[in-house]
Amino acid sequence: MKSPPQNPVLSALPVGLMSALEERKQALRAAGKTLHDFGLGDPMEPTPEFLRQALRDAVPEVSQYPSAQGTPALRRACAGYLERRFGVRVDPDRQVLPATGAKETIFHLPLAFAGGTRRKVVMPDPGYPTYEAGTRFAGLEPIKIPLGEHNRFLLEPEALGEAVLAETLLFWICYPHNPTGAVATRAYLGRVGEAARRHGFIVVSDECYADIYFGERPASMLEVQVENVLAIHSCSKRSGMTGYRSGFLAGDPDLVAVLRRMRSHPGVASPDFVSAAATAAWSDDAHAAARRERFGEKRERFLRFFAAHGLEVHASEAGLYLWVKVPRGHTSGSYAAALLEEGVVVAPGTAFGAGEGYVRVALAPALEACDAACAAWARVKT
Ligand SMILES: Cc1ncc(COP(=O)(O)O)c(C=O)c1O
Structure with missing residues (x-):
């Protein structure tokens, strides 16, 4: 053509x-x-040998369609990780949703929440490009906020003003941040959570690098607030599994329910043998x-x-x-x-x-x- x-x-x-x-x-x-x-x-x-072996061991004679909700064992392993690493307790069935990697879920997420009067999606700039791609394909408006030395690389919600926040649907944060490696303090995460409640937007916290740190352990947004919040985690960098395509979302059960309904449509689900390796990965910290x-x-x-x-x-x-x-x-x-x-x-x-x-x-x-x-x-x- x-x-x-x-x-x-x-x-x-x-x-x-x-x-x-x-x-x-x-x-x-x-x-x-x-x-x-x-x-x-x-x-x-x-990729650690025990993870490769977990995948091999799980390849079945007949491979059937995986469920968009992931296996119960994987959801339990994700919840176990959140509790060990961040002290956050979530219900594996109502608050965890496996994904075919963070990139996929970042791209699809706005589709689940678009269509109402709120059309703005706030995101860090510089930032991971998929926040913008997913926003635009969902027909929403990206609001890119420059991060730098001037704001200590922190995307402060209240600096955007009442008018923008009242129209904000999603507010992306990413700490440790790609590309700068900046980290967020708990006090900052508290300000973001507070603003989300006050102005009624959803915070999506991309925490793919949470386990790659050299000093203090980075906190999860879920440690400060679950209401109006979704956190995204990935096996890619934590476990050397970029090629496996596996991650998960966790947070506010009402938001997770909407995503669960939406995500059955594109059929995004890692194969069960990948989920078996991911289950092993989230169950081990060494x-x-x-x-x-x-x-x-x-x-x-x-x-x-x-x-x-x-x-x-x-x-x-x-x-x-x-x-x-x-x-x-x-x-x-x-x-x-x-x-x-x-x-x-x-x-x-x-x-x-x-x-x-x-x-x-x-x-x-x-x-x-x-x-x-x-x-x-x-x-x-x-
Ligand atoms: C900030 C950020 N989010 C998400 C991803 C995607 O991760 P995944 O490999 O789980 O799709 C990356 C990958 O580089 C990233 O840097």
Whole structure:
């Protein structure tokens, strides 16, 4: 078909800078260049063997349709994790809903709540691009709030004003934050919960990086409030399961009930053998601790290198990323391009929206690759 019909929402979405970066990477690889890839947040640490085995053991002779509600065992394991990690007690049947990864559930979630008079969806900028994509496909209006040193990377609800909050349907927060690695205090989460009750909006807290921390353990929004709140968790980074596609939602039982009804329509459900591996993952904390230690070692190497080379790192207290200020005279794009010529792949801050002036380093490659990447980085003229 020469000019196929296209949903205008699709044409209006920004073409991912990360895709352009991917093309350039492939061209350099084809030209024989060795690349140190700190661009994508897809860590190279192997999936722990007991999780791979749990999946293998669960492959049945006859594989039938999975339920959109997930297996009862998985829902119980998710609830068990929330209680151990955050001290939050939820009913596995009424307050937990498994998902085929956080990205999928972030994309679909606005569809369940759209259609009323509230049309605004507030989200952090820079931020994970799927908040905006899901919002636009649901016919809602994204309100992107710049985060930076000026607001300590905190998306303060009351700063938006009464008029905006009265029309707000969903309020996305993400701590530890992608791409900056900023974390939220309990007091901040309290302010968000309070505003949600006062103004009647839904808080959706993307907590995919909650178990990747190096100091204080990041809190969950559910620790401060369940009413009007949904939290999203994922096996991807915590358990090295990005390829398995598994996560879950938990929170306000009335909101979970709406999502459960909606999610039976697209039939988004991980296969039961993936759910068996996810059940094992949420039931164990030791493997998450081992991974955290590994990410911590990589982080230390980079922080030492950046300090020795006069490069500033902002926020980046937790999560998988370092948010590095580009040297004077560079933009995000020009610095990422200069690094790429030396074989170091990082994401320009602008790939996540209002991130000009920064590049994001994902602690994804193996520990051993970090030293080589730093040596290559040192060759870039500033
Ligand atoms: C902030 C944030 N939310 C959600 C996701 C998606 O996670 P999943 O792999 O569970 O789809 C990512 C992945 O990088 C992310 O950075």
